[in-house]
Amino acid sequence: MPDDTIAAVATAIAPGEGSVAIVRLSGPEAEAIGQRLFVTPGDQPWESHRVLYGHVCDPASGERVDEALLLLMRAPRSFTRETVVEFHCHGGLISVQRVLELVLASGARRALPGEFSQRAFLNGRLDLTRAEAISELVTARSRRAAQLAMAGLDGGMQARIGALRERLLDQLAELEARVDFEEDLPPLDGDAVAAELAAVQAELEQLVADGERGQLLRDGLRVAIVGRPNVGKSSLLNRLSCTERAIVTDLPGTTRDLVESELVLHGVPLTLLDTAGIRSTSDRVEQIGIQRSRSALKSADAVLLLFDLSVGWCDDDAALRELVPDGVPLLVVGNKADQLKADASSASAPADVCISALTGAGESELVAQLLTRCGHSDPQGVQLALNRRQQDLAAAAAVSLGASLEAARQQLPWDFWTIDLRAAVRALGEITGEEVSEAVLDRVFSRFCIGK
Ligand SMILES: Nc1nc2c(ncn2[C@@H]2O[C@H](COP(=O)(O)OP(=O)(O)OP(=O)(O)O)[C@@H](O)[C@H]2O)c(=O)[nH]1
Ligand SMILES: [Mg+2]
The missing domain is CATH 3.40.50.300 (P-loop containing nucleotide triphosphate hydrolases)
Incomplete structure (x- = not known):
């Protein structure tokens, strides 16, 4: 688990635009940094999930840098499940950058792109498909693309892929049990297993095809x-x-x-x-x-x-x-x-x-x-769309299932069926984030914008 505190401007940065800008901190030092930099008039209680009014001040000179609201969300009731502090500043470039500089000078580190979402994922607040959906929502260029992202954010993709993975795991468990304890167990109906694998494969292929159409809505x-x-x-x-x-x-x-x-x-x-x-x-x-x-x-195109x-x-x-x-x-x-x-x-x-x-x-x-x-025949038809990464993994899973089915067709021993079936389960786990390496995670989150 990360033990440092990260910070970034969470709102869009454009010269002279936007009335509010947010500097967001997450990590163990977030609250202490907030207290150090934020001066509140009157008697405002420093409590979680309350908005405080005051000024961001440079602790060295006492200079007021911005008039702002401060929002404290103590762990675990925050987006990252760490303690999060947000300074809601006046928009514009200069004062927001100064607030960020003060935060960094007080011990926070500049967040990498997507690092808040990565922490939310690592702390179990979000699964991987939802995290990716957030990024897609932020970058959506059309209403339909945003609707697809929302379907992912509501957990539609997680549920769909998760259910397919469960079905494969059920079959894998039956097969692996036969590999080790064939004589102690009732006989396994190979045709029924193959039919189930083929059904999952067909669903995956459909998802890949839908993903292709969704890609058009995303990328334009x-x-x-x-x-x-x-x-x-x-x-x-x-x-x-x-x-x-x-x-x-x-x-x-x-x-x-x-x-x-x-x-x-x-x-x-x-x-x-x-x-x-x-x-x-x-x-x-x-x-x-x-x-x-x-x-x-x-x-x-x-x-x-x-x-x-x-x-x-x-x-x-x-x-x-x-x-x-x-x-x-x-x-x-x-x-x-x-x-x-x-x-x-x-x-x-x-x-x-x-x-x-x-x-x-x-x-x-x-x-x-x-x-x-351009392949966009039925604009309302796609309800859920895999992104490129997810599509590649779903396609790889479908290919692995094809290899398992081939072992079935040749009536090879059970352990031949399991090799590729296990690969398919792993690929689906990489979509949902249940079986994913740190390097892959870094790559996924690095495509997010800074402050997300
Ligand atoms: N009657 C008629 N005139 C048109 C139509 N479309 C364009 N024009 C006229 O055709 C002329 C050229 O139009 P533009 O849109 O500048 O043509 P263009 O292909 O961009 O020309 P270039 O930039 O020179 O390559 C203008 O006088 C337009 O008003 C049309 O559908 N009907
Ligand atoms: Mg012209």
């Missing part, structure tokens, strides 16, 4: 809008993001640099990239912009290739389509449908969807097709 997508000059790329970016983010003119070559916009479509966080129209040009600045368009096209319906699909559009890497979802979008003459339907031939960035026609069809191509 980078979508590049590319096309020849003047086809309406910037107009589309502005329409989808409901802002006048990018400059639009009727001059080809208006956009010279990448323009990014963050938005959420059907729960999926998107970074939309408007790019310079691709053509051959002697303009130096435009050439550099076009180079950036080409790299955006190659590195994006998905590409919207725009062309102008009033001009029609041409060889240059076709050449651009060739640049999109294999396997990257691509949607060919005909724009300026409002200018398309009724008798010119051939112009729209290669288009997956026709829109007008000017009027908004076709926009919802475009969004629906884009998300479908």
Whole structure:
């Protein structure tokens, strides 16, 4: 168990923003440090789970550094199950940093990312899936991602994985007993064991597939809008993001640099990239912009290739389509449908969807097709989603179960079944945190933000 006291600013740090900032301490010295630095007027009792009003003062000079509230939560009734002290200071950068410096000068150590949560885990306050869910909630970029994180925080993942692990442990116990005391025990029905292992394996595979869809809600997508000059790329970016983010003119070559916009479509966080129209040009600045368009096209998670319906699909559009890497979802979008003459339907031939960035026609069809191509077909379908780490472990467990089932199929002795079954149990225990090494824990928590 850690025996030192850690401290960090627990709230977001951004210049000039936020009205309250919290400096959080956890550990055996937290209360003593709080008493040393906090001066309270009047007769306020220093009690746990009470808010005190006062000033944070520099004990060396007596200078008042900030007016603040202090919250003391004595062990074990705190997030970390250690004694926690929080200074609720005025927001802004300078005074909060000074409060933290005083706390550090009084004997606390700067907390590593996720170290408060790591202590909560080590002290049995949280299981690993809940701890990870907290981090996911903090970093969620869409409401759906936050809902998934909350499902994990409510213990849904722990219960689900824990139950599967229990089922495997039951089978493992039966098998191991037969390895040692076969003749003293009633015979074991190998088919029933194999059926149970196969059922757990199927559930794990389903969880991995759901996790893949959940990943989209967590990580979001980078979508590049590319096309020849003047086809309406910037107009589309502005329409989808409901802002006048990018400059639009009727001059080809208006956009010279990448323009990014963050938005959420059907729960999926998107970074939309408007790019310079691709053509051959002697303009130096435009050439550099076009180079950036080409790299955006190659590195994006998905590409919207725009062309102008009033001009029609041409060889240059076709050449651009060739640049999109294999396997990257691509949607060919005909724009300026409002200018398309009724008798010119051939112009729209290669288009997956026709829109007008000017009027908004076709926009919802475009969004629906884009998300479908990126694998987001049923936004409400995923209720629980494993993160990457958990997915890898669940997939490894499913593979181990496959090996056990193979031993079953070949009717090998019981101890051959148990080897891989034990590996599967261990992998699930690594998800829930019941069987996890310190190195893995350090890696998991280091991805958290500081102060969490
Ligand atoms: N009629 C019509 N005009 C459009 C539509 N979309 C864009 N435009 C016009 O087309 C012109 C070019 O639009 P932009 O959005 O600047 O085109 P772009 O593809 O970003 O052009 P570059 O930045 O030069 O590559 C502007 O005059 C827009 O108003 C549309 O759907 N219908
Ligand atoms: Mg543009």
